[in-house]
Amino acid sequence: GEDVEQSLFLSVREGDSSVINCTYTDSSSTYLYWYKQEPGAGLQLLTYIFSNMDMKQDQRLTVLLNKKDKHLSLRIADTQTGDSAIYFCAETLSDSWGKLQFGAGTQVVVTP
């Protein structure tokens, strides 16, 4: 099974904030990532956070990391219809450079 867990679906109204949650199990994770996948497309890196940080902000995106609870979240401010996609969180381990461990993805649907 997945070592990274995410809720499967999120519906949000245009203009509201979206919060996508993720839990991971490996405490030796070094970097944690958020990727976006639109239909028929590959994965687009949105943002990442180093495991010794607890927050990172990048324009409309805010990543929060609670290392004690192994909980990662992605907040998207002012959600737009173009934000409708599947969002994956992923981790890399210190001894496994290049190997990303992904969650199953959260499908975000933005309604007008």
Add this chain to the structure above:
Amino acid sequence: ETGVTQSPTHLIKTRGQQVTLRCSSQSGHNTVSWYQQALGQGPQFIFQYYREEENGRGNFPPRFSGLQFPNYSSELNVNALELDDSALYLCASSTPGTVGGYTFGSGTRLTVV
């Protein structure tokens, strides 16, 4: 616009056949990783190549094999195809030590019938 291109975009094969998927990495990226993404799932790591040698492998049987060439292009070969091999296959290129430097291609959709 991604710098990683994959071919073909779609492919249909019969169970028991062999398939070769191709990836052209972003210029300067000497590491390539391959992932299998089944429908409704997250990508699963197959293996990684660095400077033409396999450098890490996930829980995939030996019938999944790969090659990386000096021009940073690479191949994923799958022998004796099974129905469960139907998936989107993604390659990602990177340079070691570059955080977040994984550039993914759009994938090859393989259907095994």
